[in-house]
Amino acid sequence: MKPLLCILAAASLLAFGGDRKEKEFISDNFGYAQTQLKNMLKDTETRDALAFPRTTDKAGKMTTTNMYDWTPGFFPGSLWYAYEGTKDPQLLAEATKWTEKLEPLKDFTKHHDLGFMVYCSYGNAYRITGKQEYKDILIQSAKSLSTRFNPVTGSIKSWNAFKTWHGEQMYYFPVIIDNMMNLELLFFASKASGDNTFRDIAIKHAETAMKNQIRKDYSSYHVVCYDTTNGKVLARETAQGYADNSTWSRGQAWGIYGFTMVYRETKDKRFLKTAEGMADWFLNNKNLPADMVPYWDFNVQQTGYTPGVRSNATKVREKYRDASAAAIVASALFELSDYVGKTKGDKYREAGKKMLRSLAGPAYRADLGANGNFMIKHCVGSIPHNGEIDVPLVYADYYFLEALQRYQRTL
Numbered sequence: 001m002k003p004l005l006c007i008l009a010a011a012s013l014l015a016f017g018g019d020r021k022e023k024e025f026i027s028d029n030f031g032y033a034q035t036q037l038k039n040m041l042k043d044t045e046t047r048d049a050l051a052f053p054r055t056t057d058k059a060g061k062m063t064t065t066n067m068y069d070w071t072p073g074f075f076p077g078s079l080w081y082a083y084e085g086t087k088d089p090q091l092l093a094e095a096t097k098w099t100e101k102l103e104p105l106k107d108f109t110k111h112h113d114l115g116f117m118v119y120c121s122y123g124n125a126y127r128i129t130g131k132q133e134y135k136d137i138l139i140q141s142a143k144s145l146s147t148r149f150n151p152v153t154g155s156i157k158s159w160n161a162f163k164t165w166h167g168e169q170m171y172y173f174p175v176i177i178d179n180m181m182n183l184e185l186l187f188f189a190s191k192a193s194g195d196n197t198f199r200d201i202a203i204k205h206a207e208t209a210m211k212n213q214i215r216k217d218y219s220s221y222h223v224v225c226y227d228t229t230n231g232k233v234l235a236r237e238t239a240q241g242y243a244d245n246s247t248w249s250r251g252q253a254w255g256i257y258g259f260t261m262v263y264r265e266t267k268d269k270r271f272l273k274t275a276e277g278m279a280d281w282f283l284n285n286k287n288l289p290a291d292m293v294p295y296w297d298f299n300v301q302q303t304g305y306t307p308g309v310r311s312n313a314t315k316v317r318e319k320y321r322d323a324s325a326a327a328i329v330a331s332a333l334f335e336l337s338d339y340v341g342k343t344k345g346d347k348y349r350e351a352g353k354k355m356l357r358s359l360a361g362p363a364y365r366a367d368l369g370a371n372g373n374f375m376i377k378h379c380v381g382s383i384p385h386n387g388e389i390d391v392p393l394v395y396a397d398y399y400f401l402e403a404l405q406r407y408q409r410t411l
């Protein structure tokens, strides 16, 4: 063989070998998820049928919530992803069963998280099965979520009330960066129903968030509180972050993922610029550890950042990691990498791979049967509320599996 042909043959063998290794990595992790989810399913048999996995207690046993908390969609969603990754019929049956328990949510209007609750469950169910009844439930859910939109604030109200960590002040139109994630349900509903009202609401919300929730350097405020009489911003604070002016890692993750998704649905470059800016801020941050799993807030214990007096963040000295934020960002980066040029796309894909490798390594991925049968360790729910500190969280597992699937599509 001529030298040039030899080099080309060796290069393609190397690339093929590299891909094979990556495919093995993905299928090993789906195999692991299959076993761990089946362990969890066994545990759920001993519980109330409407108890949805969330995290663990101090003894390391699984704890659950009812369906009206913000997280019930993630366990069925993980079952759907694991089914797609393994084609195991038991996982298909369980994904169906756990999704269909959530049907009453279609009329739920008490907080903004219906997107997470319904789109991660029924959205995946519809994507995979194409069942008409699932589509109807998703459209009805979008109608319910839309009732929380206020044209004066140009936003969907996240919670009905928010109490500052600084004292007793209450706000009655708080919007959190997490809310970007709930817009995916609205975009879906417009495509599925032909009614553009949902999409218009989603775009308005995203524009308002871009203006008021994202700082000039593309870091993010967690909570923005509005005056419903004139749409003015009353306060920019934090609920789950370290300080009002800090950047809560999972909030930044929701923003990267959310603006990437809004760009996918609109092709409006302003949203792409925001997604890229937020991703670059995250990836280039000097406080991001080498394994790319962030501390729970980028500004913990830094000069110039002070938690409110009532926040438990004043008492916690240990700088915990939040692996859930890494899982969300990894998934987002695999999508974002498709929307930017090659150089940046490669950078985002490499970062997503690195995060996945960390999460799937011994530091973050639990042994089979351990960690309350959740997959990912070392997440933080909310240090200010003194809740769910250094524990597994059901949404970390969901985005870990979604990231694996998105990575698989790139090979």
Ligand code: GLY
Pocket (backbone or CB within 6 Å): 070, 178, 240, 250, 381
């Ligand atoms: N959406 C709530 C959270 O991220 O904790």
